[in-house]
Amino acid sequence: MNKYKVKILPDNIEMLVEENTVLKEVFTEGGIKFEFPCGGAGKCKKCKVKIKKEGEKEEEVLACQTEVKGDLVVEIIKREQKHHILEKGVKRQVVINPLVKKVYLELPHPSIQDNRADWTRLIESLGQKGLRANLKVLRDLPEKLRKSDFKSTVVIAGDEVVAVESEDTTEKLLGMAFDIGTTTIVGYLMNLNTGQELTHVSSINPQTKYGADVISRIIFASQSAGGLEKLHKEVVMEINSLIEKAVEEAGYKSEDVYAITVAGNTTMHHLFLKIQPRYLASAPYVPVVKEKLTVGADDIGIRINPAGKVFLLPNIAGFVGADTVAAALAAEMDKAEELKLLIDIGTNGEIVLGTKERLYACSTAAGPAFEGAHISCGMRGATGAIDHVSIGEEYKYTVIGDTLPAGICGSGLLDAVAELLKIGVVDTNGRILKPDQIRNKLGGKYKDRIVTINGILSFLLEKETATGQPVYISQKDIRELQLAKGAIAAGIEVLLKTYGAKVEDIKEVLLAGAFGNYLNPESACRVGLIPPELRGKIKGIGNAAGVGAKLALLSKKEFKRAEMLSQKIKYIELSAVPEFSSFFAKKISF
């Protein structure tokens, strides 16, 4: 088979690739950071690149649809660079009792009067019953103890002594809490002695190359040869990079990290553990495991201290995962005296409703629209995204990073549609009115922005952009938003009905996740994403899943509480609720 030279700009990477290799694969093999939100289906058109063959004219193509047929220069035109990822969340007090702890011991020396075994000496000094040894610890034990004159530090995880270190090393005891989202990964480096956050790091989940949403990942994991292995490795390697970055920033070594907690949706959870998520994708959407788990860092290739452990928060069901448990833990849903509603809109939209007596949860696939998927000019909340829009006497918008706009993110979309509704450019059925149909005086002011783009009626947000292409909202985009908000609103309705409560009974609405934190509650209520009755009760709580993961890391009790929450929260499968579709249909209009 012929091989051709492919040069990728601006990275300036040259590769030799086989004839007919799709550019997407070239990028993946080359480790080029580039996203394929629709997983390479050719649908989202987000992977446009410029290619130039020798002696031919430059042309724009989709990287996921283009095969290499000769020597080639590929230029990446647009790459989302600096993402706004939520790294702060609710703050909660917790008694520090971390999942892994260190105890410094000065053991009495062996003598003929006290010739206890090394291990017996150690555990009797610890005074903790039922501790288990692992073989490695026992093999190292005699030298570790004698090297430092029987002054040693014992590292304990659960009921297992995972390491014994010479001298007093109690000062060095770090942990990391990870929130593995479908789109983004956030990690918090914590001092497990003090509970202090040393730094946080984040990146795009590298699995996005294989699809923007969980379904495309599951398909890749279950249908591509070695797919599961690939997705597993991608996330593990990325987490390893994040660990390295975090400890370097904080002036530590990765060996100082002994524990990691992981909160992610059920698919992310399974992929991280290299557990086949196949049966999550079709009814009855069964996960392999929901219970909390502890695995050796070594067993899954996580590069922290070789004796370190990875603690996975429990899932609730196939589409309500450990991230929701972590968010509910952060929000203390299990202590709610009055009815609380928790909405976590990431790539999926999970909803939890209830009090300390009873809790219910459901999941809607509503998230992606708010992350820019299937939206004409949609993009994530990154540099260049229009994130807020206000249309009244004045026409105003803000752009993340204060640059020329390159697209619109979820909160911008929500604002724009809410504003267009307010000024009568969009009617309650979600239809963009033609200029001559507009009756609203304010709306009339913006008639000229109603244009037809690619044959679809659209509202032009900005002509002067970073890309040279206009940024706009199309009729189709509004339909996407209606489906998304309709699903969430109907989900809330189902949970209310299940609980046996009315909208008015909800005393607090907690919005978790990036989108939930940035959105304008006014706009959310106006479009009906959140029932308008709840206006004034809405509170953004940021990356609550991350906070939950941190709490579990710092406190055994909180980790246990997460398990209790995962059992307590009753999952409602919306597709099994007969009323759901009629609720949904009703909630689609504004």
Added chain:
Amino acid sequence: MNKYKVKILPDNIEMLVEENTVLKEVFTEGGIKFEFPCGGAGKCKKCKVKIKKEGEKEEEVLACQTEVKGDLVVEIIKREQKHHILEKGVKRQVVINPLVKKVYLELPHPSIQDNRADWTRLIESLGQKGLRANLKVLRDLPEKLRKSDFKSTVVIAGDEVVAVESEDTTEKLLGMAFDIGTTTIVGYLMNLNTGQELTHVSSINPQTKYGADVISRIIFASQSAGGLEKLHKEVVMEINSLIEKAVEEAGYKSEDVYAITVAGNTTMHHLFLKIQPRYLASAPYVPVVKEKLTVGADDIGIRINPAGKVFLLPNIAGFVGADTVAAALAAEMDKAEELKLLIDIGTNGEIVLGTKERLYACSTAAGPAFEGAHISCGMRGATGAIDHVSIGEEYKYTVIGDTLPAGICGSGLLDAVAELLKIGVVDTNGRILKPDQIRNKLGGKYKDRIVTINGILSFLLEKETATGQPVYISQKDIRELQLAKGAIAAGIEVLLKTYGAKVEDIKEVLLAGAFGNYLNPESACRVGLIPPELRGKIKGIGNAAGVGAKLALLSKKEFKRAEMLSQKIKYIELSAVPEFSSFFAKKISF
């Protein structure tokens, strides 16, 4: 460096070895089964071989002291072949509740109304709380369940689900109980459903190449490069061969074996686990671990079902190991209403004394003499060994295998000395009398047998032998026996004193181990190995350590009981008991 051809007969193996390689190493490298009781110190003279260099005369040399200086033919003259290893012991009733169990489940199929996770479905059907999953089980789980329409067999060890198998495999559930002795390894293949012994297998511990006793093994493990690794591998490989042999004999596969229990002395225990035994060899004789342990078969290279577990019975101290615990378990020392004495004479001699209220143990290095070490014509209880001697009006002896004698084993030595005492050929100080000093009439009959061999006064047992060399007992041999029996007798005395009892208070003497089972109690009492007051209370209980290992395998309760025994039995370090040396001195004479 020059290389020479070495041919080894009768194995007919040809090897190319470097100049100056010691023959012992040649044997080891070539996998030649041959023993070096003194570990290659040149002391025991047991490794005599014939060598013939081209054009030179055949000569006898010690394999441990001879270097290869040219092409060579080596003939192994004498090799102990068929060993009498104890494979039967006390029988005890036990309720079958094995360390690993199987449960067959027919799980309800997932549905939209019952979309529990696979793992949740499984453990809820089991109805056992707190079960842990391992990662491999979870990774295999979805396919295993669906392959057999949710009819599956769960394999449980402790609180861990170690495997899930499709269909009903409960019929196939085997375990093996191993008694790893310094000299011999015995394994019992057990049906864990019925408790039935399917077969037993045994072999010489291949570590004997590196020394006959624990001290030479410890020295090898701690001072030779890679010594620990070598000793560990030797025993693991031998156990793997025994497993293979046993399952083949019984018509099973090694995958059907899920659990192994191991009882061995503390050194064997450590070497089996590749734990450094260095600190056992010098005061204060500290082991690394005494507590019972469970390790994955895979983790130490034991070839049973990959999900299988190895359960190690607990030790008591550096020189009273899990074999003694197992023997005490078999003998139910923890239920003794009246004072019981348990003596296990293998390569070492361990003694346990007490009742259910209090138990004490000590160890003496008395064993090797009874296994033939340091005895002129000494050999183990194998074909050709004189095992019983009776000298009175008639002169009689028996030989194992009814062949011409090749040497004398422990029980033979004990008998011979007891008889020589009785007929006044040996006096109460242990001196062989010269022919003219004999006053006893019966003794006078055997005057002609008193000869000087290699300059030492000896009693000739037989001239016509399998080797062509006479079989005799020398003055030096009697001194060895005196030291051995004196140590054991003094040990008993120390334990009695510690307990606060008199010899007469002992109601039962249990003799475990090969030597203990074959010896003539009359002789033991006559030479004072066992206090003569206990004549009539002595009972051989065979390989009690093996029985204990079987009990622990078949019953969780017995395994736990072993742990309790190991804690209950208080170890008395004889070297720390001031009276020991005076007791010992007193006990040396007959």
